[in-house]
Amino acid sequence: MLILLFYTQPQKDLVPLISQIAExxxxxADLEKEKTDKDLVEESFKGxxxxxxxxxxxxxxxxxxxxxxxxxxxxxAVKAIQTGDxxxxxxxxxxxxxxxxxAQDSKVDYVADKGEYFSEKQIxxxxxxxxxxxxxxILQTESLNYNLKKAYAETNSQAVIKSxxxxxxxxxxxxxxxxxxxxxxxxxxxxxxxxxx
Amino acid sequence: MKKLLLGLLLICSNAxxxxxxxxxxxxxxxxxxxxxxQNVAVFSGQVKSxxxxxxxxxxxxxxxxxxxxxxxxxIKYVKAYGHVxxxxxxxxxxxxxxxxxxxxxxxxxxxxxxxxxxxxxLTGDHLVINTVTKEAKMTTKPSKQVRATYYNKKGLNNEEx
Numbered sequence: 590m591l592i593l594l595f596y597t598q599p600q601k602d603l604v605p606l607i608s609q610i611a612e613x614x615x616x617x618a619d620l621e622k623e624k625t626d627k628d629l630v631e632e633s634f635k636g637x638x639x640x641x642x643x644x645x646x647x648x649x650x651x652x653x654x655x656x657x658x659x660x661x662x663x664x665x666a667v668k669a670i671q672t673g674d675x676x677x678x679x680x681x682x683x684x685x686x687x688x689x690x691x692a693q694d695s696k697v698d699y700v701a702d703k704g705e706y707f708s709e710k711q712i713x714x715x716x717x718x719x720x721x722x723x724x725x726x727i728l729q730t731e732s733l734n735y736n737l738k739k740a741y742a743e744t745n746s747q748a749v750i751k752s753x754x755x756x757x758x759x760x761x762x763x764x765x766x767x768x769x770x771x772x773x774x775x776x777x778x779x780x781x782x783x784x785x786x
Numbered sequence: 787m788k789k790l791l792l793g794l795l796l797i798c799s800n801a802x803x804x805x806x807x808x809x810x811x812x813x814x815x816x817x818x819x820x821x822x823x824q825n826v827a828v829f830s831g832q833v834k835s836x837x838x839x840x841x842x843x844x845x846x847x848x849x850x851x852x853x854x855x856x857x858x859x860x861i862k863y864v865k866a867y868g869h870v871x872x873x874x875x876x877x878x879x880x881x882x883x884x885x886x887x888x889x890x891x892x893x894x895x896x897x898x899x900x901x902x903x904x905x906x907x908l909t910g911d912h913l914v915i916n917t918v919t920k921e922a923k924m925t926t927k928p929s930k931q932v933r934a935t936y937y938n939k940k941g942l943n944n945e946e947x
Contacts, residue, residue, distance in 0.1 A: 693823055695822075723822075725822070725853070753853075753860075754851055754853075754860060755810065755811075757818065757820070759818065768822065769821075769822055769823055770819065770820070770821055770822070771818075771819070771820040771822070772817070772818070772819050772820075773817065773818040773819075773820075774816070774817050774818075775816075776814075777814065777815045777816060777817060777818045777829070778812075778813070778814050779811075779812075779813040779814075779815075779818065779827070779829070780810050780811075780812055780813075781810060781811045781813065781849070781851075781861060782809055782810055782860065
């Protein structure tokens with residue numbers, strides 16, 4: 590009864606009004622839907638270029654270069670995944686081995702489970718069972734940054750050096766000219782064998 | 787029988803461990819620089835070295851080794867610089883420089899040398915001590931004299947020059 594008392598518009602005039610309102614709503618909804626899809630696509634690719642999505646998988650890659658001492662280095666892996674172009678991208682390497690020579694022509698190998706190779710700077714970040722092998726010693730650590738161009742390496746974890754002369758330990762190791770000179774710092778300990786073993 | 791065998795094994799392993807320990811020099815420091823081409827290792831910063839029954843501390847230690855040594859010893863020499871202190875049994879020796887030639891069993895001390903043997907003091911500029919026989923020979927510059935301060939049984943202080 591109360592509702593009927595407040596109702597004044599004749600019923601026959603309501604139908605076109607309601608229909609009109611409904612049509613307008615549908616059109617607006619459709620427009621809204623199209624805009625959202627387009628916007629969504631555009632937003633998802635905002636700032637991105639084609640090269641960001643380009644990935645190259647390589648089997649047994651071999652990168653070559655020359656360091657500051659004019660010594661050739663070669664960087665090999667069992668598998669590599671390169672993101673972006675080689676010039677400015679990052680290459681993830683698996684079962685890495687880098688062969689090079691020290692400034693005095695002593696053979697040096699860098700070995701690791703995996704590495705990230707930044708080709709533009711010629712730097713590789715080695716991770717997992719990292720070793721530097723020379724004729725006279727083996728260095729072991731978990732993480733190491735190796736600048737192929739400068740023939741310089743630096744560990745990010747404890748370093749252990751084993752040789753015929755003994756064992757050396759340190760929190761951090763720096764290697765210059767591909768292990769011609771080594772600097773150990775932080776809780777340095779050396780166990781040196783005086784007699785032939 | 788089992789206990790006897792176990793005891794023998796322990797004695798043998800202990801003897802071997804002592805022999806192995808005697809052959810090794812144990813060094814700790816803040817920093818180490820290894821120059822592979824020169825076969826030289828330089829320890830610096832709170833250097834402490836233990837070899838057999840000797841403990842040597844200093845500010846800096848330089849060690850040279852011979853990879854092609856035809857003798858059974860690979861380390862040629864050990865040189866210690868700055869606040870050098872050697873402790874061997876009841877002997878305490880301090881100086882500013884020391885040099886240990888491993889093939890000769892002799893240690894040379896230079897500059898402000900003080901030998902403290904069972905609280906008996908000997909001072910001079912140049913000391914050579916044999917690590918096996920414990921024989922010590924102190925000399926000094928021509929203008930100076932060796933000073934010895936020793937204590938008799940009653941604790942009286944006697945000085946000799």
